[in-house]
Amino acid sequence: MSTIISAEHLVKEFKTNKKYPGLRGTVKSLFTNEKIIKRAVDDVSFSIQEGEIVGYIGSNGAGKSTTIKMLTGILVPTEGTCHVRGIEPYKNRMENAKNIGVVFGQRTQLWWDLPVIESFTVLKGIYQVSDHDYKQRMEFVNDILGIKDFENSAVRTLSLGQRMRADVASALIHNPKVLYLDEPTIGLDVVVKDKMREAIRELNRNFHTTIILTTHDMIDIEELCNHIIIIDNGKIIFDDMLQVLLKQGDLTDIVKKIFIKGETNSDENKSN
């Protein structure tokens, strides 16, 4: 196994203008120019081996998505570096984009008004997939996600479950080496969730695809991931194999405990 993704002391800060509450506050905000700096990701380092399924966990706003966005090259880190297959994503966005697939669970990357299959053909063109490869990929995707039934419907008419499956399928067309799944099971029913997990497992087994998964569903984690990274308040607080974590007891309980601890810690920081 070799390292495919590495992050070294990643930091991402966001600057916002300070806002005061209420009408008086709004007026005050107009004339003050106080900046608040929020460290969404704070000195994060990790490395991920080829072929791993990594569970990247954290409470809402912990910095998961921000990290993923830096790894995909959308956001430029304030400090630190990261490498994906030897490339610094934000410096070479297009080159990096050829090797990765991304699914943002909360928004679709398909064309809203077009039939699913047309979105796929567009993506085939964008990633320059050959006809032969495309056919093979589509067969595989159909097998594991069952797209055929609704491939001719416009995306806007799909149910959430169908849309999510189509979204995952669209991220696989170019056979990416690395797949980022940002909450791929959000809002799905039990049956579709199962199907999605099976698909992820299948993909990893057949193509040795490295998968980074963020989720709030602990069953996703238990069933899929072998490597767990937990982030809280922008800092990594756990980075090891799943078994290590499971030794401490029930996964949901452990994670809950960690989150609650993190919150009290940050409250203390604030009062200081």
Added chain:
Amino acid sequence: MRINRIKCYTPFALNTIKRSMAYKGAFFITLVSRLFTVFVIYFLWKAIYGSSVNSIIRGFSFPEMTAYITMNFLTGLITGVTGSIAMQIAFDVSDGSISIQLVRPISYRLIKFSESLGGLCGNGFFQIIPFFLIFIVIGFIKVPMSINFILYLFSAFLGFLCMFCFGFFFGLFSFYTTYFFGFNMAMSVILQFFSGSLIPLTFFPEYLEKTFRLFPFASMNYTPIMIYLGKLSGKEIVYALMLQIVWILLLYLAGKILWSSAIKRLTILGG
């Protein structure tokens, strides 16, 4: 290989055309309301010329003024299609959908350019050509001299490019502010004023007109119209076309430079 690269942007162009026709009601309402404005301005000038002692005001006779406002309208359809490009970028940023464009191995600028080009083609077939013929039939414009017409089309296309580069550059400021709408409003007023959309630039004192003509805004609208009307001499035309090209290059570069700094500032909104 190169053809492939171009090919992957065509869906974006086609998509814009499809989308513009997806909402039929909006399509026809925009059409009628735009036509209506031309007539309103026509009658306004009719009144002005009617009450004036001179039959020529600032070098424009009434038929010429009629042709000016008509061509202003048609040129606006050619170059102005990208007027909303800045707003589109702002939308992409404000709802966070720009992130999806950025995880793909394609250039954001070229996506926006293809969309604009698609808009231009759609407008060309469904609005510009039909309107052009209608205006010739009702006598608002004369059938143009062939050389002027070709130069006009060339210049109008340069105007389109100029407008695109400007729109892209300006739209990038939405990376720095969350309330871009106000900016855009202010800019569209400036655009109308300096591009000769409101009144021909010859209506300003000569030194002002000369200055305004150097601005990029004149290159977007005023230059092609004046070429069509035959108001520019051969030498002036060459000069004006060159100025258009210079502005395209400058604005393209400005957009490129701003992009590389703006992308560092990007905040993806909405998770």
